Amino acid sequence: MKQRAVLLVLIAAALVGAGCAAIAPKAKQHFDLQAHRGGRGLAPENTLAAFSNAMNLGVTTLELDIGLTADGVVVVSHDTALNADHTRDARGAWLTAKPAPSVRSLTLAQLQTYDVGRLNPESNYGKQFALQQPRDGERIPTLAALFAQVQARGADAARVHFNIETKIDPTKPDETAAPEPMVRALLAEIDKAKVGERVTIQSFDWRTLALVGQLAPQLSRAYLTTPRTLKDSRWTAGLDPANFASVPQLVKAAAGASAGPVIWSPAHADLGAPAIREAQKLGMKVVPWTVNQRADMVRLMDAGADGLITDYPDVLRDLMRERGLALPPPAKATS
Template sequence: MNPSAKTLAVRRWCMPILVGALLAGCAAPRASPAGVFDLQAHRGGRGLAPENTLAAFRNAMQLGVTTLELDIGLTADNVVVISHDTALNPDHTRDASGAWLPKVGPAIRAMTLAQVQSYDVGRLNPGSSYGKPFAGQQPSDGERIPTLAALFALTSERGDTRVRFNIETKVDPTKPEETAAPEPMVRALLAEIDKAGMARRVTLQSFDWRTLSLAGQLAPELPRAYLTSARTLRDSRWTLGLDAASFGSTPQLVQAASAGGKAPVIWSPAFNDLTAAQVREAHALKMTVLPWTVNQRADMLRLLDMGVDGIITDFPDVLRDVLRERGIAYSSN
């Protein structure tokens, strides 16, 4: 789709009432608090607690992270739930009888919320190699795939008005049958954000830049994070039809994709793909640089030396200690 056609298509999806509500609560948002390094707990910090569960998010807030990083999908009854996987993952999912799933389970999109929440995602499957990097993860039996509304409610119940949310839409343009399409995904997400009054505290991120383009039209003040990997940069279906090879650099590609937006722009590359020169270029283009997913202390130190603005990690406790050693502020508390 060429840019003009894309813009016209997105405009047809606009929701004036919702946009007005979001803008009212979203004046001049920031990707993270001013002067604060963005310490993001990946999937709530899955090195410490079961990923994308309320137990993980609670633990991350207790650690004082800047941002809770999470993924969302839509159920068959159009409820926004927090899940990285588009289908039930046997590496950390048990059925109602307590048995581990023998294989990949049903798609989130094919189940109602009640069906989704009949499964237990509170510990790692000991027979799987998936959890080996997270051997210290503390189980929390009985955890269910939570709704986004439940996470927002948890932060309110705790009286936490500080922590931010970096929310990834799990949409795959190469497998459209596996998830909700960009339009219903973004509509449902923005409605939940508006309902909870969290517009000032949310960043929307995605590898599928169609959702970011749509959000830029419907909620132009909402910060957007452009996720990149070597795989997605080779396929223009992920990058709004833009050919990465036609641009001088990935920061220039992101700049083109985000053109016209009012909100802060974040570039979120795979950390091993990032160079110091790219960080400098992105900063010159007024972008925040937030690499993923960084779990080794040596890599954290190297990226800090490059001047990144934040780090997404499965081990927020390790990054917290590294930042303290460097004297870098990571929380507005």
């Protein structure tokens, strides 16, 4: 009799446990933690040091920008011209020349004489990211060097994705390479490194995304938007935003019958749950930029965003942990 009572208690406990498991919320998988420019709040933007720091921390995606040098090399740079706020010459002096040399006007060898390893503390930009840890001697890296750095970390880094923005302005065609040579050079580096399954190509200039759709339709594309670019059809590959009921519908039209995944990446400030839900119903993921305040992160996660692009991946990672979301594992450097 005593054994039967014990057995009944065990069965009851098991049933209760099963019921709790059934109603317990599951950790949301695949929330995309993107380190903006490698996490410029923590380390010098778009440098190998920043990307290394982000991988040590544990992120889903390294977000970065690219341009072409005078000799056609794909390099990682947000600015189309050297930025005096974080660039020093070979003598260690902050740049003062105006206009500063454009990336497109310099060969790779010339470009890599400049040091981009710290912020000018006297600049407004430097004051904005005062906690960034300097790394003197960092150069503007090639995209190939970044791919090699990630691959050198072995199996752990095989999970790391890349969100690569083509830095091109349709209103200033002389500042950069034209869309087609830029896209072709970028696709060649992606093919050479065999990382296509882990790459998203993003842009405010949707002409580049249209070319990606033609030349590499299997690749993921992210349509960047801001109120400014949505007022000028030069940014939206000729589509007039006024002809569409919403931005998600505009993005869907631009993407067409895409073979690869489509992402909408809007500026985060005015983004709300209704627009996120609409985009997701149209088959897109929504990954806003650049979200640095914890309160904004909470708001957008509650609204259903599929990921966030942030200068502070450490803050977003802590918030994901608090909310029970699955965390991307660190990709430690191999010894």
